[in-house]
Each structure stands twice: as C-alpha cells, then as structure tokens.
Amino acid sequence: MFITRIPLRISLFGGGSDLREFLEHFPGAVFSFAINKYIHIVTNHQYRETFLLHYSDIEETENVKNIKHPLFKEVFKKFNINAGIEVASFADIPSNGSGLGSSSAFTSALVKTVMFYKGESVGQYESAFHAADIEINKVGSNIGMQDHFGCSIGGAKIIRFSLDQKPEVQSFKIENLQQKMVEESFFLVDSGIRRSASDVLKKQHEKNNIDQYLDIQMKLVDLVLPGANAFMQGNLEVVSEILNESWRLKSKLTKKTTSAAILDICSEGLKQGALSCKLLGAGGGGFILFTSRKGDKENLKNFFNKKGLKTLDLKIDSEGLILLNNPFK
Numbered sequence: 001m002f003i004t005r006i007p008l009r010i011s012l013f014g015g016g017s018d019l020r021e022f023l024e025h026f027p028g029a030v031f032s033f034a035i036n037k038y039i040h041i042v043t044n045h046q047y048r049e050t051f052l053l054h055y056s057d058i059e060e061t062e063n064v065k066n067i068k069h070p071l072f073k074e075v076f077k078k079f080n081i082n083a084g085i086e087v088a089s090f091a092d093i094p095s096n097g098s099g100l101g102s103s104s105a106f107t108s109a110l111v112k113t114v115m116f117y118k119g120e121s122v123g124q125y126e127s128a129f130h131a132a133d134i135e136i137n138k139v140g141s142n143i144g145m146q147d148h149f150g151c152s153i154g155g156a157k158i159i160r161f162s163l164d165q166k167p168e169v170q171s172f173k174i175e176n177l178q179q180k181m182v183e184e185s186f187f188l189v190d191s192g193i194r195r196s197a198s199d200v201l202k203k204q205h206e207k208n209n210i211d212q213y214l215d216i217q218m219k220l221v222d223l224v225l226p227g228a229n230a231f232m233q234g235n236l237e238v239v240s241e242i243l244n245e246s247w248r249l250k251s252k253l254t255k256k257t258t259s260a261a262i263l264d265i266c267s268e269g270l271k272q273g274a275l276s277c278k279l280l281g282a283g284g285g286g287f288i289l290f291t292s293r294k295g296d297k298e299n300l301k302n303f304f305n306k307k308g309l310k311t312l313d314l315k316i317d318s319e320g321l322i323l324l325n326n327p328f329k
Contacts, residue, residue, distance in 0.1 A: 001044040002116065003324040006109040007034040007317040008093065008100035009150035010186075010289060011280060012239075013227035013246055014220055016253070018144030021210075022217050023163040029221050030146040031228040033156035033174075033182075034317040037092040039105050040324075041113050046086040051076070054088035071103070074138040075110045078130070079118065087113070093312075097193075099281025101147030107131035108152045112321055124321045128152035129166065154320030158228055174318050177234040184294045185236050188312040189269070189304050191262055193285030209253075216249050240275035240291045247278040262288065265309070272296075272303050287312075 009032045017028025046052055053059040053072055062083055067073040072087070087110075095102035108131040115122040122130070128148035135141045135148070149159050149167055156178065160168040172178075223242050230238035247266075251258050258279060265288055266277035273296040278289045292300050301311040 001042065002113075002326060004041045004043075004109045004113045004116070004321065005038050005324050006105045006151050006321040007154065007319075008037045008039070008098075008102055008105055009034050009147060010100070010314070011146060011150060012231065012278075013242065014224040015146065015250070015281075016144070017217050017221045018146040018159070018161045018167075020144075020163070022214065023161055025214055026218060026221070028144075028161040028217075029224045030150070030159045030161075031156070031224050031231070032146065032150040032159070033231075034151060034154045034320055035100075036315040036317050037100065037312070038317075039092070039095070039102065039109055040090045041106075041109050042088045042090070043113050043117055044086045046084055049083045051083055052086040054086075070139045071107050071110065071135065074134045075107065075114055075131075078134060078138070079111075079114050081114050081117070085117065093287075097281075097286050099279065099286025101151050101281070103141070104131060104135060104143070104147030105151035107135050108148050108321055112323070116323060124152040124154075125149070125169065127321055152321040154318045155316065156228075156231065158224060172228070172232055174316050178232060179316050181231075181234045181236055181239075182314050182316055185275075185291050185297060186314050187290055187292070187297060187301060188280075188287045188314065189265060189290060190287055190310040190312070191265060191279070191285055192309065193259065193261060213253065216252055219249055220246060236275065236291060236293070243276040243278045243289070243291065247276070250279075259285075265304075268307075269300060269304070272300055274300055 011030060011032040014030040018030060022028055050060050050062050051067060053069060059068055061067060064073060064076050089106060093100060108127045111130045112122055112127040132145040132148040136143060145167055146159055149169055153169055155174045156172045158170045223246055227242040262279055269277050269290050274290045274292045276291045280287050280289055304311050
C-alpha cells in the first residue's frame with residue numbers, strides 16, 4: 001500500500017488564458033501558488049481480479065470499460081492498468097466546484113499513482129502534462145492546463161501557455177516574507193455554491209462574445225507579471241489592488257461568472273475592512289479569496305462565521321505532488 005499527496009492551488013492572476021479559445025489568438029500566462037489543502041490517493045494490490053474504487057461513490061468491476069468515473073477510466077486505459085487494484089481518494093475539501101483545482105489535482109495525482117504502481121517513475125511536470133491531456137482530450141472537459149501544473153508543482157509560479165508548445169513553468173523560491181503574508185492576510189470563504197467549471201468556461205467564449213472575451217483575457221494576462229512581482233515582494237497593498245482589478249475584469253466575462261449571492265459576500269467583506277475579494281476558479285461558485293490587513297483578519301473571519309459561512313486559513317505548500325511512502329524499498 002502506498003499514498004500519493006497533491007496540494008490544491010490558489011490562482012491569483014491570469015486565469016482563463018490557458019484555454020484553447022484564447023491561445024488560438026494570443027499566448028497566456030497564470031500566476032498561482034499551491035496551498036496546504038490536499039488530496040490523498042491510497043493504492044493497494046488486491047486479491048480479487050477487479051478494479052475497486054473508493055471516492056464519493058464505490059465502484060467494483062472486472063472490466064475497465066465498465067468504470068463509471070471518467071478520470072479513473074481514462075487514466076487506467078492510457079497506462080494499461082489491469083484489474084487487481086484498489087484505489088481510494090480523500091480530499092481535505094469537497095472537490096465538486098470548489099474553484100481550487102481539485103479535479104485536475106486528482107487526475108495528476110492519479111497519473112503518478114498508477115505509474116508508480118507499474119514500477120515506473122514520473123515527475124511532477126510529466127504527471128501534470130499527462131493529466132491535462134487525459135482530462136481535456138480524452139474526457140472532453142472544457143478546461144485549460146493551469147490547474148494541473150499549479151497543483152503538481154509546489155510553491156508559487158508563473159505558468160506560460162502557447163497553442164503549440166508545452167507550458168513553461170517559472171517557479172519562485174518561497175521564503176518567510178511570502179509565507180507570512182499569506183498566513184497573516186489571506187483567507188478563504190466558502191460561498192456554499194457549487195458549479196461546473198467546464199460549463200462556466202464554455203459560456204465565457206461563445207462566438208457572440210469572442211471580441212469582448214479576448215479583450216478582457218488580454219487585460220487579465222497583463223496583470224500577471226506585476227501581480228507576481230508584488231506577491232514575491234510581500235506587498236499586500238499592491239497584490240490586493242491587482243486582485244480587485246482582476247475580479248472586476250473577470251466579472252464582465254459572463255453572467256455565470258458571478259451571482260447576487262457571491263456579490264453580497266464580497267461586498268460585505270469589503271465593508272468590514274477586507275482589502276480585496278476574488279472568486280476562485282472559473283466562476284459561478286466555490287471559494288472566495290479575501291485579503292486583509294493582519295489586524296483585521298480574525299474579525300473578518302468571525303463576521304463570516306456568524307453568518308454561517310465557513311472560512312479557511314492558508315499556507316503555501318512548497319512540495320507539490322509527492323509520494324508519501326514507498327513500501328517497495
């Protein structure tokens with residue numbers, strides 16, 4: 001039995017520029033960092049010649065073609081995994097529509113898991129690349145590649161995308177300055193609303209909106225480098241200003257990006273002293289990121305908790321996708 005672990009991620013700047021519809025016109029870039037919220041995958045050989053899968057459901061079948069979960073099915077098919085395997089996944093945060101990259105994190109971790117199960121080693125970048133190919137080209141999810149790399153490779157990084165080349169990852173060394181800023185001033189609020197990222201992203205670039213879509217995405221990409229620089233300098237005020245501008249632009253993409261309930265949460269947080277508010281992921285629901293001055297954070301969290309909304313503190317994860325134990329040594 002062995003365990004793989006992968007962090008979820010916070011995408012700060014440039015989200016959406018990793019989609020084919022944008023890359024057909026312009027190169028994209030995203031700045032994100034991995035966080036201390038994880039998905040664990042536990043894998044074991046089993047006596048029976050079946051696939052036994054534990055997630056939000058339980059499946060057992062002798063034939064890979066009969067697996068209902070599309071990601072399990074396509075990963076097993078791609079890497080020729082035979083029956084006689086048991087896999088269970090555990091998530092710190094419910095994965096459906098969280099905005100934290102959980103689907104892509106799961107797929108990337110599953111790739112590393114099955115390759116190790118076969119006795120082959122695969123790195124973080126390769127796991128992410130294979131996972132993106134499976135999720136986009138085999139399963140048909142209408143998503144980009146940023147989450148696979150943002151979760152698999154730990155720490156903070158700029159990920160650059162082009163249509164015909166593999167993504168380029170520029171990683172930054174995380175020191176106490178950035179870690180302290182995140183711990184003292186960043187927190188998440190769970191909106192309680194869940195949505196399909198694929199559905200939201202599809203709406204954002206329908207042909208009748210293509211000119212507006214491209215214009216907004218170009219402006220979002222232009223925020224990546226100044227946002228990354230401010231983050232690495234620990235400049236909370238500038239990071240917050242750029243986050244607010246990013247959220248303002250993103251809200252224009254489609255009505256599905258936001259809702260009255262989400263706008264209310266953001267508005268209330270800002271009135272209570274938050275510096276910035278940004279809905280994470282494709283939009284429509286999931287977690288909302290707030291930044292605040294150090295002395296205001298606990299008051300803000302208490303305010304949301306009293307309203308029945310869960311809040312989460314954050315740390316930067318620097319390890320990324322790893323194998324926690326190797327029973328075959």
